[in-house]
Amino acid sequence: MRGDASGRQHDWLDDDAGPVVRPYTVTGGRVRPVTGGFDLMAFVLAAPGAASSPDAAHLQPEHRAILAMAAEPVSVAELAAGLNQVIGVVRVLLGDLLAAGLIAMHEPSTAAHFPEDDVLQAVVNGLRAL
Amino acid sequence: MDYGHSDLDSDRRIPLALKILIAGGFGAGKSTLVGAVSEIRPLHTEEVLTHAGLHTDDLIGVEGKRTTTVAMDFGRITINEDLQVYLFGTPGQDRFWFLWDELAYGALGAVVLADTRRLADSFPSVDYFERHGIPFVVAVNCFDGARRYTSDAVRQALDLDHDVPVVLCDVRQRQSGKLVLIALVEHVAGYHGHPVPA
Numbered sequence: 001m002r003g004d005a006s007g008r009q010h011d012w013l014d015d016d017a018g019p020v021v022r023p024y025t026v027t028g029g030r031v032r033p034v035t036g037g038f039d040l041m042a043f044v045l046a047a048p049g050a051a052s053s054p055d056a057a058h059l060q061p062e063h064r065a066i067l068a069m070a071a072e073p074v075s076v077a078e079l080a081a082g083l084n085q086v087i088g089v090v091r092v093l094l095g096d097l098l099a100a101g102l103i104a105m106h107e108p109s110t111a112a113h114f115p116e117d118d119v120l121q122a123v124v125n126g127l128r129a130l
Numbered sequence: 131m132d133y134g135h136s137d138l139d140s141d142r143r144i145p146l147a148l149k150i151l152i153a154g155g156f157g158a159g160k161s162t163l164v165g166a167v168s169e170i171r172p173l174h175t176e177e178v179l180t181h182a183g184l185h186t187d188d189l190i191g192v193e194g195k196r197t198t199t200v201a202m203d204f205g206r207i208t209i210n211e212d213l214q215v216y217l218f219g220t221p222g223q224d225r226f227w228f229l230w231d232e233l234a235y236g237a238l239g240a241v242v243l244a245d246t247r248r249l250a251d252s253f254p255s256v257d258y259f260e261r262h263g264i265p266f267v268v269a270v271n272c273f274d275g276a277r278r279y280t281s282d283a284v285r286q287a288l289d290l291d292h293d294v295p296v297v298l299c300d301v302r303q304r305q306s307g308k309l310v311l312i313a314l315v316e317h318v319a320g321y322h323g324h325p326v327p328a
Contacts, residue, residue, distance in 0.1 A: 023178050041216060041236065043144045073144050077204055077216065081173035087202075088177055106144040108236055115148065115238070119213065120319045123148065126209030127312050130167070130304070 023086045026062050031088055033095025036105060040077040040087065043106040044094060046070040050102040062093055070103060145214045150314065151233055153220040153259070154243030155251020159271045160219040161203050163243065163301040167308060168205025168217060176201050177229065200226050202233075207311075215311075220255070230258060239318040240266040241310055243301065246279050249287050256288055265321040267295040269310045293320075 024031060046067045050056060056067070065083055074082075080090045097103040152160045165172045177200050203219040218233050234240075240259050244252040252268070259266040270284050279287075281296035290296065297313050299306045 023176075039236070040218075040232070041147050041149055043147070045142055045144070073142050075147060075216070077175060077202075077218075078173060078206075080175040081204075086176045086178045108147060108149075114322055115146070117319065119146065119148075120315055122213055123209055123215060123315050124312055126213070127207070127215075127308050127315070130207070130308055 023089050024092075026060070026085065026089050027092040030092050033091045034099050035095050036091075036098045037107060038076050038091040038094050038105070039108055040075070041108045042076050043073040044070040044076060044079060045073045045104045045106065047102050047104060050097075053102065055100045055102055059096075060093075062089075063097055066090070066093055066097060067102065073106070143212060145208075145212050147214045147216055149216050149218060149233075149237045150311065151218050151220055151237050151240040151264075152243065153240055153252075153255035153266075154271075155245065155248055155255075158243040158245045158248075158251065159273075159301040160243055163241070163269075163307050163310070164203055164205040164217045164219050166301060166304045166306075167207060167311060169208060170206050172203050172205045174201060174203050200229055202229075227258075234258075234262055234264055237264055239314050239321075240264055241314055242266055242268045244268055244270050244284060244288070245273065246270060246284065247273070249284070252288065256290070260291075265314075265318045267297060267310065267314045267317055269297050269299045269301070269313075271301050272298055293317075 044066070047053075051064060051067045056064070059067075062083065062085065066079060069079055069082055076087070076090060076094070079094075080087045083090065085093075094103065094105070098105060152163055154160055161172065200221045202221060205217045207215040207217070209215060220233060221229055240255070242252050242255045242259065256266070256268070258264075268284065268288060268290065270279065270281065272278060278298075281298060285292075285294070285296050295313050295317050297310055299310050301307055301310075
């Protein structure tokens, strides 16, 4: 029972309660990116000096957080996890950044392109060495 | 360091990332397996689904509609600086098939975790990967106290093709999890007609 009104607020909220702010508020309700596909496994890399470029002047904090994480190549999935945003929101934000020329995207090779034998051999060897 | 293979538009190397799906029924040990072999603390991300869903570009006006959040767990293994393996746990509920489609796109292969106490829970995963032509192995998670079955008994119960590997494992053990992944990659190589030399 909680009798102390001055106690910690919102202690009845945990991860299971879901997001307190509706996720797509960040995108102004947009659910589709203006451009790009953004596979979960696509890598994002910020353009050199992107955060300080004039094109970045209007960016939201969430956009800037992406640019910071993407100083090194980072996958869309890891961006979403690191930013604690749902994947769909991250895709919309990435679309904004891509349209502004502030990031480069490296989409994974398609399903039709099967990795070469030496790649699978390298994976097996790497797993054995773990 | 050698940056000789760098991309034209940057001096950063973009790794080749392979995707492996970890599927199976609720409580079969998907997250445990991802956690046991991942080099990073398993990451968690979510997607919000709305019934307005795929046929709308805008959420304004649909605030009253029911939304569902689907969680996805994933981990990563860095093989070398040019090669990474991502492990994605599939959402457990069958009604999220369309999310499976996205996860399965371009996947190298899949591990179907089976709990012998609830073997039927792995039917939907087996069925999905068979239908989509995605190579998979069945990993039988040997829980404490669960009755042990031979891999042949599991193969028969799941009506698997004879070439689908069935491996017994303990997903809490990193070593055991590694062997499951190795079995999968070797199976994938054979599936595409280029067996990996032992």
